[in-house]
Amino acid sequence: MKKTILTFGLISGAVSAGLMIASLLFSDRIGMDHSLFLGYTILVLSFLMVYFGIRSYRDNFGGGNITFGKAFVIGLSITLISCVCYVVAWEILYFKFMPDFMDKYGAQILQKMQASGASAAAIQAKAKELADFKVKYRNPLFNSAMTFLEPFPVGLVITLASALILRRQPKTQTAAMM
Numbered sequence: 303m304k305k306t307i308l309t310f311g312l313i314s315g316a317v318s319a320g321l322m323i324a325s326l327l328f329s330d331r332i333g334m335d336h337s338l339f340l341g342y343t344i345l346v347l348s349f350l351m352v353y354f355g356i357r358s359y360r361d362n363f364g365g366g367n368i369t370f371g372k373a374f375v376i377g378l379s380i381t382l383i384s385c386v387c388y389v390v391a392w393e394i395l396y397f398k399f400m401p402d403f404m405d406k407y408g409a410q411i412l413q414k415m416q417a418s419g420a421s422a423a424a425i426q427a428k429a430k431e432l433a434d435f436k437v438k439y440r441n442p443l444f445n446s447a448m449t450f451l452e453p454f455p456v457g458l459v460i461t462l463a464s465a466l467i468l469r470r471q472p473k474t475q476t477a478a479m480m
Contacts, residue, residue: 303359303376310355311380315387318348318453322391326400345456348384352377352457353464360468367472373465381457385450392449393442404439408432 321344356376360368368376396403411432415425438444 306359307379310351311383314348314351314384318388319391345453349457349460352380352460355380356468367470370469377461385453388453389449404436
């Protein structure tokens with residue numbers, strides 16, 4: 303079980319980290335809204351490894367059977383490994399190559415507010431909120447926690463769906479007699 307979890311978790315993590323890095327190269331060109339959509343699409347693609355990991359375990363080690371609980375534990379473990387890879391990649395990117403990310407992100411939000419006709423007071427309040435968040439985001443622990451919360455809910459949903467789809471109980475003797 304550990305080998306399956308580690309293999310599929312690392313593949314998922316490599317896909318999510320690799321595609322995140324690739325998409326960041328184009329983030330300035332495609333804009334924040336499209337970049338967000340692309341980012342979550344990448345996460346869904348990388349978390350397909352949860353489905354394949356559970357199925358691999360069921361077919362290769364479970365004799366074609368797996369309970370929902372066992373499938374959920376395997377899927378959640380793959381998700382956690384993938385999320386850790388994603389966080390590590392982001393921490394390296396953010397602190398070593400993109401220390402101005404929060405400035406650009408904040409400027410885009412404020413520009414969008416101005417374009418939509420928000421009041422000066424609302425823009426000023428948002429600017430203060432962004433400045434406070436930027437200070438917190440410099441802390442690697444806070445940054446890691448916030449980054450972990452991006453992919454984890456997606457992975458959790460895919461884990462639940464995969465466990466439901468792939469669960470298969472062994473046929474009982476009484477069912478075989480009927």
